[in-house]
Amino acid sequence: MTDTPISDESGPRFLGQQTPLPASPGEAVLDYVPNPRTGALYLARFAAPEFTSLCPVTGQPDFAHLVIDYAPGETIVESKSLKLFLGSFRDHAGFHEDVTVGIGQRLNEEMKPRWLRIGGYWYPRGGIPIDVFWQTGAPPEGLWVPEQGVAGYRGRG
Template sequence: MSADSSYTPAHLGQASGLPATPEEARLDYPPNPHPGALYLVRFVAPEFTSLCPVTGQPDFAHLVIDYVPGERIVESKALKLFLGSFRNHAAFHEACTVGIGKRLFDEMQPQWLRIGGYWYPRGGIPIDVFWQSGPPPAGLWLPDQGVQPYRGRG
């Protein structure tokens, strides 16, 4: 494993405010410390929030993001700020979940990525949204996302 001196983090080690919108959020992608290795990275955001685009009321979700790195990984502080930027963003569950997955996939260019958005009830109905970039790589250990079907999600 070698350090890449050309990588300069935008947020790591610095005070960084929450971006006003997801479009303004800058994600950082340092080099993969284990290029060529087949491994899974998981991020869990159990307190994700956004706004209903119709009522303006808050929506809550438990997000699970799994990916197999390519040449780069996503830096966790930048990802946290990106996800936090949805707090005042009005969009349907499908737009948030799939949009997060596609942005990470398009920018980071991992071998594979999936996102599960387990949304808490709106109008009495929980909505779960799933997206993946394609079939997982052969030989990958792919654990279950571990989120229970809605019964209080806890």
């Protein structure tokens, strides 16, 4: 363990608090705290197997399994704020590509990791599953990057 504090002077806003879902992704606030292992090259993974948003044309729900991998820089994302941010998409209308890439870009712009990738494994609508992938570039030399572990959609067979 290190002596590095786990939050800045204001601290994470949501830990230990009952917090409603933000009304929209734009209103969601992501908390970042100092990386307790800034000298180490490592990968952190978040999996959201029950992610939902809305189709921008029909308003019907879309479901995805998101996997977010990142190599932290100076900060890490606080997991409860990430959960609330992802939950804010429940009533947000957006195409699969826009939602997946937008989540990755926001995390990258705010957190400034050494490397980030997101995989959006969307369940079929109209008989066609859509998988969307985005990353910031090549992973840093020496970073262990395991497969995301989500199989392509196979239906019943």
